[in-house]
Amino acid sequence: xxxxxxxxxxxxxxxxxxxxxxxxxxxxxxxxxxxxxxxxxxxxxxxxxxxxxxxxxxxxxxxxxxxxxxxxxxxxxxxxxxxxxxxxxxxxxxxxxxxxxxxxxxxxxxxxxxxxxxxxxxxxxxxxxxxxxxxxxxxxxxxxxxxxxxxxxxxxxxxxxx
Amino acid sequence: xxxxxxxxxxxxxxxxxxxxxxxxxxxxxxxxxxxxxxxxxxxxxxxxxxxxxxxxxxxxxxxxxxxxxxxxxxxxxxxxxxxxxxxxxxxxxxxxxxxxxxxxxxxxxxxxxxxxxxxxxxxxxxxxxxxxxxxxxxxxxxxxxxxxxxxxxxxxxxxxxxxxxxxxxxxxxxxxxxxxxxxxxxxxxxxxxxxxxxxxxxxxxxxxxxxxxxxxxxxxxxxxxxxxxxxxxxxxxxxxxxxxxxxxxxxxxxxxxxxxxxxxxxxxxxxxxxxxxxxxxxxxxxxxxxxxxxxxxxxxxxxxxxxxxxxxxxxxxxxxxxxxxxxxxxxxxxxxxxxxxxxxxxxxxxxxxxxxxxxxxxxxxxxxxxxxxxxxxxx
Numbered sequence: 102x103x104x105x106x107x108x109x110x111x112x113x114x115x116x117x118x119x120x121x122x123x124x125x126x127x128x129x130x131x132x133x134x135x136x137x138x139x140x141x142x143x144x145x146x147x148x149x150x151x152x153x154x155x156x157x158x159x160x161x162x163x164x165x166x167x168x169x170x171x172x173x174x175x176x177x178x179x180x181x182x183x184x185x186x187x188x189x190x191x192x193x194x195x196x197x198x199x200x201x202x203x204x205x206x207x208x209x210x211x212x213x214x215x216x217x218x219x220x221x222x223x224x225x226x227x228x229x230x231x232x233x234x235x236x237x238x239x240x241x242x243x244x245x246x247x248x249x250x251x252x253x254x255x256x257x258x259x260x261x262x263x
Numbered sequence: 264x265x266x267x268x269x270x271x272x273x274x275x276x277x278x279x280x281x282x283x284x285x286x287x288x289x290x291x292x293x294x295x296x297x298x299x300x301x302x303x304x305x306x307x308x309x310x311x312x313x314x315x316x317x318x319x320x321x322x323x324x325x326x327x328x329x330x331x332x333x334x335x336x337x338x339x340x341x342x343x344x345x346x347x348x349x350x351x352x353x354x355x356x357x358x359x360x361x362x363x364x365x366x367x368x369x370x371x372x373x374x375x376x377x378x379x380x381x382x383x384x385x386x387x388x389x390x391x392x393x394x395x396x397x398x399x400x401x402x403x404x405x406x407x408x409x410x411x412x413x414x415x416x417x418x419x420x421x422x423x424x425x426x427x428x429x430x431x432x433x434x435x436x437x438x439x440x441x442x443x444x445x446x447x448x449x450x451x452x453x454x455x456x457x458x459x460x461x462x463x464x465x466x467x468x469x470x471x472x473x474x475x476x477x478x479x480x481x482x483x484x485x486x487x488x489x490x491x492x493x494x495x496x497x498x499x500x501x502x503x504x505x506x507x508x509x510x511x512x513x514x515x516x517x518x519x520x521x522x523x524x525x526x527x528x529x530x531x532x533x534x535x536x537x538x539x540x541x542x543x544x545x546x547x548x549x550x551x552x553x554x555x556x557x558x559x560x561x562x563x564x565x566x567x568x569x570x571x572x573x574x575x576x577x578x579x580x581x582x583x584x585x586x587x588x589x590x591x592x593x594x595x596x597x598x599x600x601x602x603x604x605x606x607x608x609x610x611x612x613x614x615x616x617x618x619x620x621x622x623x624x625x626x627x628x629x630x631x632x633x634x635x636x637x638x639x640x641x642x
Binding site (some may be wrong): 124 | 294295627
């Protein structure tokens, strides 16, 4: 199992690390690395690979929002069913069941604030079990997927030292 | 007034020359850095900041804050089963380097001889010389995996020395020693009545077996000063905080010099160190895992390049053999042509010639690029 967690650890840091480099870092054979990656993918542990984007550096920066959703359940409806319905909207980037003052935390992406607002008011809020939505527009991002978005600190160590 | 003879006897550091060469160039990748590329764990930094906010900027007790000495003693007990009295047997110093210097000045009389295992950290020989002592070089060799052995000590004439000084895991080779291997060294020290100065600053960065402190071996605690600190494991090099553990008479003698020179180790760093010992084991483990990955990567790449590289088991250095054997020329050429800085092993003393010290305290991206450039240089 440790080979799985080692490989997963490397992919979590940089999913583009080549099979050769993962083999070098873990001491596994390349064939074994390929097998572990295939297993991680087939078992659904690894769900996909995406770039972490600093949208401020992109010309057409999308509008993003975190939306709190409150849900009232009845005997025929579960959280899963509500969540599955909401998750199908392509604008929904992520959706989590959470503890606390609200039930679901949804992240939405759109081209403009009006588009995001319309989506929430016209598509999400009308879902019968959803009783309240609170929308927080993302103003700036300092860290995403574990990666800090500063300009990076220069390595100011002495270039040669004891 | 001219500098004292014992100072003039010590040549400028061989590393200094490479530092100056590297500084002249732009866009270099440095594999010459003997310090972590991580920042100190946040909890330790936060403790330092809080101590400043609370105005804790005075001197501490000469030996260090008692709370820190207790935490250090607890750590030694938990890790090695060694009991040290925080009042008499623990001294907090400004880095392990200060501790080593204090030990030399406090324990070595002019004319005494200190056997120094080489290649090793560049400060040992000067520390002995500054104290007025003589150095007996004990070279270690690749065929012995750069380990000290009874035979090596005997052959180098260490039997006539008064003390033995070494560092395992080792800078620059990355060599480590197991408990069984250290038992030979302990036997030699007991038989020939050698005091041991054991620098264990890289103990936390041991990858393939548990680190053994020589002080745990029979009859050694009373003849050993162990040096450690927060620079390597906790990435706190700039905090300048280390400590020495040893028998009361040795530590008291060291403190006698310390109280007139350093007075006490930096106060802010002491608050950070207490927090580091109490809550930062996870961060240390994470850094060790990352170094281990880099170590595997570097060793594997040298293997692919057909370069013999000593399979280091500790610290964060690889110690490859230089094709052709002239490490000085190789390092200069590599820096000049490819912009990669690495330190020739000869500057670390006998046994290091013909090797390069390659530090992997550098991100994997840069390591990959550096190894690609080394490959191109070899072609």
